[in-house]
Amino acid sequence: MARRVMAQVAMVMNLDKCIGCHTCSVTCKQAWTNRAGTEYVWFNNVETRPGQGYPRTYEDQERWQGGWIRTKSGRLKLRSGGRFKKLLSIFASPVQPELADYYEPWTYDYENLVQAPLGDDFPVARPKSLITGDDMAIKASANWDDALGGIHETGHADPIVKKLREEANQQIRFEYEKTFMFYVPRICEHCLNPSCMASCPSGAIYKRSEDGIVLVDQDKCRGWRQCITGCPYKKIYFNHRSGKAEKCTFCYPRLEVGLPTVCSETCVGRLRYIGIILYDPDQVTKAALADDKDLYQAQVDLMLDPTDPQVIADAKANGIPSDWISAAQKSPVYALIKHFKVALPLHPEYRTMPMVWYVPPLSPVVDLLKDQGHDSEAGGNLFGAIDALRIPVEYLAELFTAGDTEIVTRVLQRLAAMRSYMRDVTLGRERQPELAEAVGMEPAALEQMYRLLAIAKYDERYVIPKAHREQAHNLEEMGCSLDFEGGPGAGGEGPFGATSGRVVPVAIESFADAKARQRDASGA
Amino acid sequence: MNVLLWGILPYVVLLILVGGLIWRYRFDQFGWTTRSSQLYESRMLKIGSPIFHFALLAVLMGHLVGLLIPMAFTEWIGIDQHTYHLGAVYGGGLAGLALIVGLAMLIWRRRSTSAVFRATTWNDKIMYLVLATVIGLGMVATLTGDTTPAGEEHNYRETVSVWFRSLMVFQPDVEAMAAATWQFQVHILIAFALFAMIPFTRLVHAFSAPFHYLFRPYIVYRSRDVDPRRSSTRTGRGWDPVGTPDNRRTRR
Numbered sequence: 001m002a003r004r005v006m007a008q009v010a011m012v013m014n015l016d017k018c019i020g021c022h023t024c025s026v027t028c029k030q031a032w033t034n035r036a037g038t039e040y041v042w043f044n045n046v047e048t049r050p051g052q053g054y055p056r057t058y059e060d061q062e063r064w065q066g067g068w069i070r071t072k073s074g075r076l077k078l079r080s081g082g083r084f085k086k087l088l089s090i091f092a093s094p095v096q097p098e099l100a101d102y103y104e105p106w107t108y109d110y111e112n113l114v115q116a117p118l119g120d121d122f123p124v125a126r127p128k129s130l131i132t133g134d135d136m137a138i139k140a141s142a143n144w145d146d147a148l149g150g151i152h153e154t155g156h157a158d159p160i161v162k163k164l165r166e167e168a169n170q171q172i173r174f175e176y177e178k179t180f181m182f183y184v185p186r187i188c189e190h191c192l193n194p195s196c197m198a199s200c201p202s203g204a205i206y207k208r209s210e211d212g213i214v215l216v217d218q219d220k221c222r223g224w225r226q227c228i229t230g231c232p233y234k235k236i237y238f239n240h241r242s243g244k245a246e247k248c249t250f251c252y253p254r255l256e257v258g259l260p261t262v263c264s265e266t267c268v269g270r271l272r273y274i275g276i277i278l279y280d281p282d283q284v285t286k287a288a289l290a291d292d293k294d295l296y297q298a299q300v301d302l303m304l305d306p307t308d309p310q311v312i313a314d315a316k317a318n319g320i321p322s323d324w325i326s327a328a329q330k331s332p333v334y335a336l337i338k339h340f341k342v343a344l345p346l347h348p349e350y351r352t353m354p355m356v357w358y359v360p361p362l363s364p365v366v367d368l369l370k371d372q373g374h375d376s377e378a379g380g381n382l383f384g385a386i387d388a389l390r391i392p393v394e395y396l397a398e399l400f401t402a403g404d405t406e407i408v409t410r411v412l413q414r415l416a417a418m419r420s421y422m423r424d425v426t427l428g429r430e431r432q433p434e435l436a437e438a439v440g441m442e443p444a445a446l447e448q449m450y451r452l453l454a455i456a457k458y459d460e461r462y463v464i465p466k467a468h469r470e471q472a473h474n475l476e477e478m479g480c481s482l483d484f485e486g487g488p489g490a491g492g493e494g495p496f497g498a499t500s501g502r503v504v505p506v507a508i509e510s511f512a513d514a515k516a517r518q519r520d521a522s523g524a
Numbered sequence: 525m526n527v528l529l530w531g532i533l534p535y536v537v538l539l540i541l542v543g544g545l546i547w548r549y550r551f552d553q554f555g556w557t558t559r560s561s562q563l564y565e566s567r568m569l570k571i572g573s574p575i576f577h578f579a580l581l582a583v584l585m586g587h588l589v590g591l592l593i594p595m596a597f598t599e600w601i602g603i604d605q606h607t608y609h610l611g612a613v614y615g616g617g618l619a620g621l622a623l624i625v626g627l628a629m630l631i632w633r634r635r636s637t638s639a640v641f642r643a644t645t646w647n648d649k650i651m652y653l654v655l656a657t658v659i660g661l662g663m664v665a666t667l668t669g670d671t672t673p674a675g676e677e678h679n680y681r682e683t684v685s686v687w688f689r690s691l692m693v694f695q696p697d698v699e700a701m702a703a704a705t706w707q708f709q710v711h712i713l714i715a716f717a718l719f720a721m722i723p724f725t726r727l728v729h730a731f732s733a734p735f736h737y738l739f740r741p742y743i744v745y746r747s748r749d750v751d752p753r754r755s756s757t758r759t760g761r762g763w764d765p766v767g768t769p770d771n772r773r774t775r776r
Contacts, residue, residue, distance in 0.1 A: 036764035083738050090734075091577040092562065092570040099563050099639075131564065132638040198742035201734035206746035219553035222732045223560050240564065240643070241764050243557035256748075281745075467748065 005304065005315040006281050007324055008192065008212030008355055009250060009274065009464075010333045011264070012343045013185055014453055015361040016415070017271035020147060020183035022046050024263035024272075028187075031262045032249070037241025039105030039130050042142050043248035044263045046185045050158045050172060050395065051145045054186075055101040058234040059347065060159040065095045066232030067195050067350030070289055076351065078195055080229050090201060093225050097234065103140040105130040131240075148174070148181050160398040170394055177371070180364035180392050184399070187263060188235040188248035189346065189354030190214045192279065192302070193288045196247075199230025205245075210467070211276075212355065213250045221245050232350040256467035259512055264462065273456075275331030275463045276324060277355075278304045278315055288351045292402040295348035302353070303338055306331070327465040332452060333357070340441075340449045342411050344400035359453070360400055360408060362415045364392040379420035379435045386412045414439045414449075422450050529713070530701040534691050537716045544723025545731060558729040564639035572633060576626025582619040583662075586612070591688045595681045605679065613666060620663045627656060651725040654718050661711040669707035678705050684712070 028044040047053045061067060065080040080086070080095065108125035116123030129136040145154050152174045155161055164170040173179050190207075194214050197205040204220035205227060207213070216227075216236070223243040227236045236247045251261035255274075259265070264272040279302050290298035304311045306328035315325050328334065336343040336359060343357040362382075369376035369385050376382070386393060386409055393412065397405040417439040424431050425447075436443040452460065548556060562569050590612060598608055631652060634640050665680075672678050687701035701709070722728055 038763075087734070087737060089574075092566075092573040094570070096562055096566065098566050129639075132642055134638065193743065197744055201737040202732065203734075203736065203740050203744055206744040209745040209747050211748075219556075221557065222729060222734070223557035224734065225560055225562065238560070238563050239763075240561070242554070243559040244554075284743075 002317045003280055003314045004282055005278050005311065005318045005320060006209065006212065007276050007278055007315075007320055007328065009190065009255060010277050010331075010337075010355040010357065011187070011261075012273040012275075012333045012336045012357045012359065014269075014271040014273075014359040015182055015184065016359065016363050017269040018046070018183040018185060018361075019269055020046055020048065021268055022143070023266050023268055024185055025142075027262050027266040028248075031251070033246070035239075035241075036130075037239040038237065038246060040099065040102045040142075041237040041239070041246060043235070043237075043246075044185060044187045045142055046183050048143070048146055048148055049182055049184055049399070050151065050155050050161050050174075050179075051148070052154055052157050052159075054142050055097045055234050056140075057101075057157055057159055058097075058232075060162075061232055061350070063095070064097065064232070064234070065229055066234065067230075067347075067352055068193070068198075068288065070351070074289065076193075076285060076288055078198055078230060079232075080199065080226075086199065086201065086226055090224055090226070093229055095229050096225055096238075097228070099131065099240075103142065103144075104136060106136055106138060148179065151179070160395055163398060164391075164394055168394060170391055172391055172395065180368060180395075182361040182364055184346075184358070185263070186233065186235070186346070187261075187356060188214065188250070189233055189352065189356045190248075190250055191355060192281075192284045192353035193351065194231075195350070195352050196227035196231040196236050199226040200224070200245075201226055205236075208252075211252075211255065213252050213255070214247070215249060215252070216245050216247055218242075218244055218246075232347065232352065233354075255464055257513060258464050258466040260462040260464060270456075270461065273332040273336060273452075273461050275333035276328040276465065277331060277334050277337075278306050278311060278320070278325075278328050280304065284353060288353055292349050293404050295351065296345065296401050296404070296407055299345055299348060299353055300338055300341075303334065305338075306334065321465070324465045327463050330463045332456065332461060332463060335452060340414070340445070340452075342414055342449070342453075344407065344411060346400060347402075348400075349402035358400060359415070360396045360411055362412055362419070365389055365412065365416075366419075368392070377419055377423050379417060379432065379438075382416035382420060383413060383438070386416060410439070414441065417441070418446050418450050418453070421446050422454075526698050526702045529709075530687060530698045531696040533716060534696070537720050540720045541722060544720075545728070548723050548728060556728055556732065557726075559643075559726045561634075561640045561643055564643065565633060565637045568629060568633040568637075572626050572629030574626075575622055576630055579619050579622035579626055583616070583623055586616045586619060590616075590681065591685050594685070594689070595679075608681075609670070609679075616666050617663075620659070620666060623659055624663065627659060631656070647725055651721060651727060654714060654721060655727075658711065658714045658718050661707065661714060665705070665707035665711045669705045672705050680704060680708055684708050 024044050025042055025046055029042065032043055033039075033041045042054065045054050053059060058064060058066075061079060067079055068076050069079045071077050078086075081089070106127045106129050109128050110125050112123050113125050126135050127138050128134065145151060148155075155172070155174045156165075161172050164172060190213055192212070194205070194207065197207065197214065200221075201224045202220055202222045204217045204222070206215060206217065208215065221244040223238075223245070225238050225245065227245050228234070228238055230236075236245050238244075239246050251259075251263075254261060254265075260272070260274050264274055283302055287298040287302045288295075306312070306315075306325060312325055315328075316322070333343075337357055342359050344360060345354050345357050347354070365382065365385050366376045368389055369381060374381050374385075390405075393405050393408050394403075396412075397403050397408045401407045417435045421432060421435045421443065423429075431443065433443045436446045441449075595605070599605070634644055634652075669680065670678055683700050683704040687697050687704075690697035690700070701712075718727075722730070
């Protein structure tokens with residue numbers, strides 16, 4: 001029996017480039033969650049770290065009970081309990097976050113601005129709760145601690161800050177001059193070993209066998225809301241209007257026609273990379289059982305080398321089309337994770353095998369150096385600083401490597417070496433190959449990495465093979481989004497049949513397709 | 525009249541229940557949900573909901589035992605009527621009490637938490653009314669239904685249960701049911717209304733009790749649909765637009 005091989009769509013985000021503009025969040029919301037019941041739902045959100053995240057303190061799994069744990073007998077178990085316990089607690093989910101842990105969505109009573117009777121005072125638009133309809137005092141929202149706002153009060157509740165304070169006796173300073181900051185955009189991790197899926201009593205959450213995207217079947221979901229507890233990233237949300245779970249879809253309708261997700265497409269920093277990786281699904285559980293410190297490596301090892309002839313043969317035997325295999329070979333995600341080894345998974349200790357990885361930011365170190373008056377781009381200074389400035393490194397290690405600072409240090413050193421090396425290139429100075437050697441890389445590889453991280457164009461950042469099927473034309477237009485009952489596009493049966501004389505809807509997917517066809521035809 | 529109520533109506537209700545469930549399964553999977561309000565309010569729900577649901581399961585078990593097991597059988601294994609009756613009144617009464625307490629907590633929560641109250645539809649309100657009536661009448665029947673107004677002793681196992689079992693073989697023993705006390709008769713009639721409502725209210729979630737969770741693999745792989753399949757829910761339901769007081773487009 002040949003080894004099973006499956007393809008998985010994965011993403012890498014380069015955190016050094018994130019400026020926290022929230023464009024990804026806003027465009028995602030406009031595309032997917034601008035509906036009643038999903039007002040508080042952010043499939044994509046951008047968190048400031050240090051900070052509490054969204055929903056607040058979601059990383060505190062002692063409290064929220066997300067993800068997997070390894071039992072003493074060496075088996076994988078949902079932290080929130082086994083199957084019997086889940087069924088017994090189905091009548092009231094024991095640890096579901098409440099709206100207060102997210103925020104109460106609101107709108108403003110704009111009508112009052114134009115309808116208030118003439119008077120001495122200016123009319124105001126009062127905030128009205130979208131939940132109760134009453135006047136409300138706005139106390140929180142998805143980014144209440146954006147850019148460290150109010151951090152001296154809220155920062156201490158950051159689960160990582162707490163952990164470092166209690167276990168490593170590391171006091172993270174929140175004074176303006178002494179603190180550090182970076183942004184973490186988060187979407188659903190589309191895990192290889194998703195605990196939301198394992199928690200679902202109805203079996204409504206599934207992983208697509210072609211591309212590994214994790215979706216909720218809206219017809220099968222019965223609203224037991226165990227997935228919300230199960231997901232340690234709290235990236236499954238409860239639509240309180242429809243009574244069903246909803247989550248990030250990795251923009252699968254776009255992906256199927258070869259386009260990146262909305263969040264990636266609109267990212268002004270161009271910091272997101274999308275590509276395919278190949279893996280053996282039968283090894284996932286074993287990898288998820290590794291020791292905390294080995295989880296990162298176990299997950300890297302899970303990704304198969306798409307240039308290995310044996311892997312290619314196995315992939316073909318498993319029905320993975322050849323354009324998918326060549327996409328896997330060109331995958332920027334694979335390059336960043338396994339070739340350059342600069343991307344890290346978010347919280348591998350949850351053992352869900354997340355598939356959205358991050359290049360950790362060097363900027364906290366650079367900024368601190370600069371503030372202290374050093375040349376923040378010089379290799380020696382940077383290397384020394386990564387070692388000396390323990391706090392940002394420890395913090396990053398808690399996020400990305402289950403606390404292993406060595407791995408984070410190695411990645412940051414590679415990024416630092418690249419910076420220093422490329423500065424000499426840019427300024428036309430003598431190159432320092434020893435910078436590359438110091439981090440175990442060839443100078444040429446360092447330049448390749450620079451190219452991928454700094455100037456990779458659209459087609460290099462997003463290597464997305466189209467959904468492979470002979471009826472691919474079906475995907476081009478799945479129906480008009482305005483075609484709901486009473487909507488402007490409601491076609492209905494005309495005297496000349498249902499389709500006669502209807503407006504042809506144009507979606508971005510079809511537009512991109514048509515453009516590509518034109519380009520091919522003109523030979524450009 | 526008796527034939528209509530106890531001979532025909534039960535089958536009509538059964539038809540509505542089964543037909544309604546099939547209809548809902550075929551055409552409104554999207555609406556088939558618990559419509560949980562835990563996101564709004566968790567503290568009271570965590571107490572009230574388990575009390576209510578577990579008590580409901582206990583009451584259900586009690587009904588099955590009382591209706592399905594013939595008196596001859598319990599006497600044969602040596603449980604006399606007095607012992608059985610004590611067990612039924614105390615066991616059933618306790619479960620019924622817990623059910624009423626749970627329901628009262630849930631209704632209080634629904635009324636007093638404005639977010640939950642606002643999410644309560646007319647459908648829910650009517651359902652709660654019928655549900656509460658059935659439960660209340662069930663308690664009344666348990667406590668007072670064992671004597672007829674004339675003061676004679678009445679044993680539902682010789683009337684209601686006999687009738688219920690006769691329904692299953694399509695030979696409704698109308699006379700047996702007609703001989704039951706009014707408490708039982710009214711309880712059953714309102715229960716008919718409740719059963720008929722199940723497919724059309726949120727109570728439908730009882731029929732998706734996820735026992736298969738105990739046996740399915742944790743990770744579910746599913747192939748992309750070859751044909752882009754639309755939901756079986758075609759009209760009338762779906763995701764709502766955001767509704768605000770000055771922008772009432774919300775369909776309910």
